[in-house]
Amino acid sequence: MRRLHSALAIAIAMAVSPAAVQAALYSDNFDTYVAGSNIQGQGDFIYWDNSEDLNSHGLVSDAFAFSGSNSLMLGGHGGAHYTDPVWQFADANTGVSPVSSGQWTQSAMVYIPGDSNTNYVDFNYMSSHPAPLTWSGNPRFQMANDVVTGPNGGSMPMAGLRDRWFEVVLELDLDAGQGEIFVDGALLSTYDWNAANGNEFDGIDYWAPADSSALYVDDISLTAVPEPSAMVLSVLACMGLMLRRKRSA
Numbered sequence: 001m002r003r004l005h006s007a008l009a010i011a012i013a014m015a016v017s018p019a020a021v022q023a024a025l026y027s028d029n030f031d032t033y034v035a036g037s038n039i040q041g042q043g044d045f046i047y048w049d050n051s052e053d054l055n056s057h058g059l060v061s062d063a064f065a066f067s068g069s070n071s072l073m074l075g076g077h078g079g080a081h082y083t084d085p086v087w088q089f090a091d092a093n094t095g096v097s098p099v100s101s102g103q104w105t106q107s108a109m110v111y112i113p114g115d116s117n118t119n120y121v122d123f124n125y126m127s128s129h130p131a132p133l134t135w136s137g138n139p140r141f142q143m144a145n146d147v148v149t150g151p152n153g154g155s156m157p158m159a160g161l162r163d164r165w166f167e168v169v170l171e172l173d174l175d176a177g178q179g180e181i182f183v184d185g186a187l188l189s190t191y192d193w194n195a196a197n198g199n200e201f202d203g204i205d206y207w208a209p210a211d212s213s214a215l216y217v218d219d220i221s222l223t224a225v226p227e228p229s230a231m232v233l234s235v236l237a238c239m240g241l242m243l244r245r246k247r248s249a
């Protein structure tokens with residue numbers, strides 16, 4: 001019986017070990033870019049609607065960083081221009097996305113300075129980009145109102161989130177068409193990912209109006225949620241069979 005438990009423990013360990021976690025399909029830590037450079041055209045970032053717009057730049061910044069020396073500044077242009085870079089998963093020309101089924105985790109580290117008190121920054125999740133454009137919910141960091149809001153009426157105070165890095169996570173089930181947004185570990189929103197236009201994840205449009213205060217984002221990633229491997233499942237099945245035989249003996 002002890003051997004049985006050991007085998008079971010190994011199987012469970014294999015199922016949850018870091019080695020079983022898949023590498024991110026997309027990720028960016030902004031540390032290979034030049035501070036002050038425009039993010040559009042670097043990494044997997046493109047312009048909104050894949051159309052060059054010099055008034056929409058997000059800037060690589062070395063003012064704050066969760067990893068390395070750089071992050072991406074959203075807003076913070078003092079009224080000079082809005083911010084609108086798109087982190088694109090789908091082919092920028094055909095719109096065909098490799099993220100069209102299964103479960104996914106999209107994570108980002110976020111920093112909001114205590115003196116960022118103007119307007120807002122959106123993380124606009126999109127199920128279709130470029131055209132036809134389809135929105136699929138968004139957390140909105142309302143610096144002016146000191147609150148974070150999300151789809152389906154989600155809301156939480158921003159006060160405890162300032163002047164430190166916190167994680168924003170989208171748990172996405174494309175098979176069920178459901179999105180869940182977590183901010184600093186707390187559930188902000190559960191909602192229908194896209195009732196109107198199929199199930200897909202094409203990219204994130206980071207939008208801030210021209211006079212929005214700065215918000216910084218770092219270590220963004222999109223990772224498939226791994227299912228237990230066939231080997232682990234077969235081991236667990238054998239364990240169940242052996243337990244049943246032992247009980248009936």
Ligand SMILES: [Ca+2]
Binds near residue numbers: 030068
């Ligand atoms: Ca970084």
